[in-house]
Amino acid sequence: MSSDAHAHGAADAHAGTRQGQLIGFGASVVLTAIPFLLVMSGAFDKQATALIIMAFAAAQVFVHMIFFLHMNTRAEGGWSMMALIFTIIMVVIALSGSLWVMHHLTTNMMPMHEMGQTP
Amino acid sequence: MTVAMGTMKAGEPVFYVVDEHEHAEGDSTMLGFWIYLMSDCLIFAILFAVYGVLGGRYAAGPAPKDLFDLSLVAVNTSFLLLSSLTYGFAMLSMQQNRLKAMQAWLVVTGLFGLAFLGIELTEFAHMIHEGATPQRSAFLSSFFTLVGTHGLHVTFGLVWLVTLMVQVKRFGLIEANRRRLVCLSMFWHFLDVIWIGVFTFVYLMGMLR
Numbered sequence: 001m002s003s004d005a006h007a008h009g010a011a012d013a014h015a016g017t018r019q020g021q022l023i024g025f026g027a028s029v030v031l032t033a034i035p036f037l038l039v040m041s042g043a044f045d046k047q048a049t050a051l052i053i054m055a056f057a058a059a060q061v062f063v064h065m066i067f068f069l070h071m072n073t074r075a076e077g078g079w080s081m082m083a084l085i086f087t088i089i090m091v092v093i094a095l096s097g098s099l100w101v102m103h104h105l106t107t108n109m110m111p112m113h114e115m116g117q118t119p
Numbered sequence: 120m121t122v123a124m125g126t127m128k129a130g131e132p133v134f135y136v137v138d139e140h141e142h143a144e145g146d147s148t149m150l151g152f153w154i155y156l157m158s159d160c161l162i163f164a165i166l167f168a169v170y171g172v173l174g175g176r177y178a179a180g181p182a183p184k185d186l187f188d189l190s191l192v193a194v195n196t197s198f199l200l201l202s203s204l205t206y207g208f209a210m211l212s213m214q215q216n217r218l219k220a221m222q223a224w225l226v227v228t229g230l231f232g233l234a235f236l237g238i239e240l241t242e243f244a245h246m247i248h249e250g251a252t253p254q255r256s257a258f259l260s261s262f263f264t265l266v267g268t269h270g271l272h273v274t275f276g277l278v279w280l281v282t283l284m285v286q287v288k289r290f291g292l293i294e295a296n297r298r299r300l301v302c303l304s305m306f307w308h309f310l311d312v313i314w315i316g317v318f319t320f321v322y323l324m325g326m327l328r
Contacts, residue, residue: 021207028200032318036193039323046327057319061312068203068308076150083150087157091164098168 016070024067031060145298152302156309163313166265167320175328176257183325186251192322195238202231203311210304218292225284232277239270269317272310279303
């Protein structure tokens with residue numbers, strides 16, 4: 001019986017509250033609508049727009065993690081957060097590493113590339 | 120319970136618990152599933168990295184500007200976001216043991232998921248019809264791989280959703296079903312998180328290129 005109560009608690013912790021769900025949804029709508037409007041209207045120059053929409057994406061991931069996935073430092077004795085932090089480190093290394101290395105590779109290969117292009 | 124003995128510097132004996140204590144059935148499911156989601160996240164990270172590297176290689180073929188319809192993506196995004204909200208409501212109904220309400224919210228979630236997939240497949244079909252196939256350029260190969268993998272996840276999520284609805288109908292809101300529904304909830308919300316990356320990096324950034 002006690003194990004049932006425990007499992008209930010675990011499941012309930014993942015349900016959150018109606019208010020939390022609505023706050024998360026409202027925030028997500030705003031954080032989605034603004035990047036779309038910015039890109040569609042072309043109000044700012046490309047560099048600025050790119051930085052702004054990346055910041056909004058990061059903010060929205062944060063909102064989803066808290067209000068929908070109910071992440072906190074206490075879930076599963078902190079191990080969920082540990083797994084998340086480890087994954088974020090791996091993601092950052094994989095993404096920034098690939099882009100950095102491949103960007104420099106492309107830059108240095110440019111003469112070859114142009115030679116191939118010109119008839 | 121077995122206890123191993125170690126020694127500290129001062130020579131004081133220290134005792135460690137070697138055997139793990141009993142876990143209730145399904146007690147570690149949430150953590151295990153979370154770690155699965157994190158591994159899935161790494162798969163998507165690699166696909167994003169591939170798209171980041173190859174996304175600008177059009178091979179004189181169509182560029183994002185020629186292919187993407189942002190208003191369609193906006194509709195798609197809102198469907199996925201709404202499905203996350205309705206799944207959240209299904210979880211709240213489960214918490215209150217309102218079985219009928221929960222099943223109804225799950226149906227709504229499934230319909231939003233289907234609408235999302237329908238729009239995505241229409242978009243793919245339209246692109247392929249215009250000759251923008253995965254074979255056309257490195258940009259299109261990486262685009263179809265990344266967005267298609269997300270779409271496949273949504274498809275499997277829908278299969279899982281229907282399976283669980285049948286399970287709940289047959290066996291009610293038993294402990295095992297609650298656990299499964301919570302796992303699917305994490306899966307579904309996680310897909311929404313990945314979609315944030317897709318619409319930002321693939322569609323919005325693509326239009327800026």
